[in-house]
Amino acid sequence: MVAQRTEGEGAEAEHTHDNRMHAHDHYHVSHHHGGGLMSEWQHRTYWHTHDHNHNALTHSHDYSAAQEEAEHGKESHIHDHAAPTQSPA
Numbered sequence: 001m002v003a004q005r006t007e008g009e010g011a012e013a014e015h016t017h018d019n020r021m022h023a024h025d026h027y028h029v030s031h032h033h034g035g036g037l038m039s040e041w042q043h044r045t046y047w048h049t050h051d052h053n054h055n056a057l058t059h060s061h062d063y064s065a066a067q068e069e070a071e072h073g074k075e076s077h078i079h080d081h082a083a084p085t086q087s088p089a
Contacts, residue, residue, distance in 0.1 A: 004058035012065055016058040021085050023051045026077040052077060052084040 006014045025047045032042045061068065079087030 004056075006058065006060040008060070010060045010062040012061050012063065012068070014058060014060045015065070016056060017054070019054060019056045021051055021053045023049055024073040025049050026052065026073070027075070029076060050084055052079050053087055 004016075026049070027045055027047045030044045030046070032044050033039055034042065
């Protein structure tokens with residue numbers, strides 16, 4: 001386990017979330033190239049639901065703890081889809 005800390009505090013003081021496993025919709029973003037040399041990249045979003053883990057996290061932020069919890073399901077998540085409940089992310 002890597003020791004985590006913040007290099008300064010936001011409006012919400014540094015705090016730690018314990019590791020946990022749960023399920024909710026979570027989002028993924030892919031980049032899609034339109035073709036051609038001058039084509040722009042498009043962001044494409046998709047989502048699905050399955051059990052996944054979150055390792056312990058120490059951090060600070062500028063929004064409230066209540067907002068953090070209420071909006072957690074709107075965040076993008078990184079994990080191994082072959083083993084989402086054992087992912088290191």
